[in-house]
Amino acid sequence: MTSTPELGPVAYHRGEFTDARAAQLPLTTQGLHYGTGVFEGIRAHLLDSGDLAVFRLGDHLDRLLAGARLLRVDTGATRDQLTDVVVELLRRNGFAADVYLRPLAYKLGLLPGTRPGVGLTGVSDALSIVVSKLGDYQPPQGIRCLISSWRRPARSAVPVRAKITGGYVNNALALDEARCSGYDDAILLDDRGLVAEATTANVFAVRDGVLVTPPATGDRLPGITRDTVLTLAADLGIDRVESELDSADLLQADELFLTGTGCGVSPVVEIAGRPVGTGRPGPVGAALRETYDQTIRGRRPDTRGWLTTVALAEALR
Ligand SMILES: Cc1ncc(COP(=O)(O)O)c(C=O)c1O
Structure with a gap:
């Protein structure tokens, strides 16, 4: 790592x-x-x-x-x-x-x-x-998340469909709060108290075998990894729904994980001081993480044209 x-x-x-x-x-x-x-x-x-x-x-x-x-x-x-x-x-x-x-x-x-x-x-x-x-930087055994006291600004205040530098002061304050409180990352709620996203990742929960993530249309960046994971979940036949989550949904989830280009599919094993499910990465997240890793490394057929291959000089290979 x-x-x-x-x-x-x-x-x-x-x-x-x-x-x-x-x-x-x-x-x-x-x-x-x-x-x-x-x-x-x-x-x-x-x-x-x-x-x-x-x-x-x-x-x-x-x-x-x-x-x-x-x-x-x-x-x-x-x-x-x-x-x-x-x-x-x-x-x-x-x-x-x-x-x-x-x-x-x-x-x-x-x-x-x-x-x-x-x-x-x-x-x-x-x-x-x-x-x-940069290799993997989140531990495969999972991370611990705080529910931030900072709220995600509404899309009517700061556009959410792009990674606008100024907007990241919110994410920086939330991550700082989490780290100073002994956590690895923070999950931010929106103005309504519903789950927006983590500081640089989208949020997924699993409850009774169903994968749930908030809709791409809310106060959150519609992540490319989020879209990839939903697509791969369909390939694997995992039931999935795009629906709002609140704090109680996070505390009651069987599994939680974050998705982002940086962190990949990253299991959350503790939320706001409570274990998520068994307190260890769960099977649905693990299957998606494995499939995602194989996809980005070209170990599954690239049927969607997601990979741009760059041939390195012979001496480097
Ligand atoms: C605030 C925020 N949400 C979500 C994501 C995940 O987006 P993507 O999967 O496109 O990397 C990121 C990525 O950096 C982010 O900064």
């Missing part, structure tokens, strides 16, 4: 491949001051062949570009061009290991003649992508 990711030597920064450690930004960068940026978390895994496979790259780029449009950030690149950039970046970094890609599109600096302020027009844009070596 890796805790501190190793930054790859090459970044893509403002239209060029460059030394990741030397790349710089002005102190006046608007995205830094106002949270006017949008990012993605994407993973690529080492295949048995020795090549890398990026998981659902097109879906991640679509979400990034849609978020960028919302913030009036012109990335200067199409989805196809960004696909080529990601493939080339992985080749140049040459990690023959599982990696994490972090594209970030953001507002940069005021254009001449623009009045200062929290504006989205009259401000230049930029896109950067870094790569880190």
